[in-house]
Amino acid sequence: MPELPEVETIKNELEPYVVGRNISGVTLFWEGMLRQPSVREFHSRLSGQGITGLKRRGKYLIFSLSSGDLLVIHLKMSGSLIVGKDSSEPPKYTRAIIRLDGGTSIFFSDPRKFGKIQLVKDKDDIVGKLGPEPLEADFTxxxxxxxxxxxxxxxxxxxxxxxxxxxxxxxxxxxxxxxxxxxxxxxxxxxxxxxxxxxxxxxxxxxxxxxxxxxxxxxxxxxxxxxxxxxxxxxxxxxxxxxxxxxxxxxxxxxxxxxxxxxxxxxxxxxxx
DNA sequence: ACCACAACCTGGCCGC
DNA sequence: TGCGGCCAGGTTGTGG
CATH class of the missing domain: 1.10.8.50 (Helicase, Ruva Protein; domain 3)
Structure with missing residues (x-):
């Protein structure tokens, strides 16, 4: 189950594949994973956006986009983000695919369907109520x-x-x-x-x-x-x-x-x- | 403000 | 061997 160390590892290892890339498109095989906005708006706001940064806060992954939007992913209990080629067979239980320019895709695999993905303008809408980061200096x-x-x-x-x-x-x-x-x-x-x-x-x-x-x-x-x-x-x-x-x-x-x-x-x- | 608990899901395990 | 039932657990929503 992804907790802080797992999400931190994913952030560190995913970063070189995604930062500086553009999102060419996203496919949702399970629309229930999208929390906000609507499916239609989600696609239109994501398509063509550049990924300018990737951060972790608590168990959330936060992708910064060139539009200023933030793509926030929570893997809950059973989610994984697997890097592959566009042409490669999606891993079992793939619920979404984020396609990037350059032929790379990020496969969101999640057998339990608990994972959530959402697009927001202000990260505090989601992570604003979280307590301190246990590995930061202010957690004394x-x-x-x-x-x-x-x-x-x-x-x-x-x-x-x-x-x-x-x-x-x-x-x-x-x-x-x-x-x-x-x-x-x-x-x-x-x-x-x-x-x-x-x-x-x-x-x-x-x-x-x-x-x-x-x-x-x-x-x-x-x-x-x-x-x-x-x-x-x-x-x-x-x-x-x-x-x-x-x-x-x-x-x-x-x-x-x-x-x-x-x-x-x-x-x-x-x-x- | 704090605390407790059901709901969301489905693969895998247990017992018969 | 096959099948039914139940458990796992992060977060949100509800209610005390």
């Missing part, structure tokens, strides 16, 4: 502590809240909490100063390591060249990777939090402090 332990102090929900639920901090999803929330030795059900405001410091460090370490490994290919995620990332081999608890805790051997617990499967070690991540 002090900022994290201050924001956590106002929240009573389980820390796992807070980490998944994109308005609290952008880009963390189910896998990296579990990994960061395990790394920091914090139980996922702990009320956010109950974390000690030391625990907040450990959590801050764990979030950054887990995300940076995953970016170094080009993202985690658990289900569906592939890099733009079609190859998998290797970050999943670094996981210790996420996605039920281990039956037993890699540190103490205790069976890994699996409970739903906010409807999301959560893996943790009840001994290394004690609920009562």
């Amino acid at each position: 332990p002090e900022v994290l502590a201050q924001r956590l102090s106002k929240r009573k929900a389980p820390i796992k639920a807070i980490l998944l809240d994109q308005g609290f901090v952008a880009g963390i999803g189910n896998m990296y929330a579990d990994e960061a909490l395990f790394s920091a030795g914090i139980h996922p059900l702990r009320p956010a405001s109950s974390l000690s100063q030391d625990e907040v410091a450990r959590l801050h460090s764990a979030i950054q370490q887990v995300l940076r390591s995953a970016i170094t490994n080009k993202g985690a290919s658990i289900v569906n995620y592939l890099r733009p060249d079609g190859t998998p990332g290797t970050a999943q081999f670094q996981f210790r608890v996420a996605h039920g990777r281990a039956k037993n805790c890699p540190v103490c051997g205790t069976p890994i617990a699996h409970i739903p939090i906010r409807g999301r499967g959560s893996y943790f070690c009840s001994k290394c991540q004690p609920e009562k402090v």
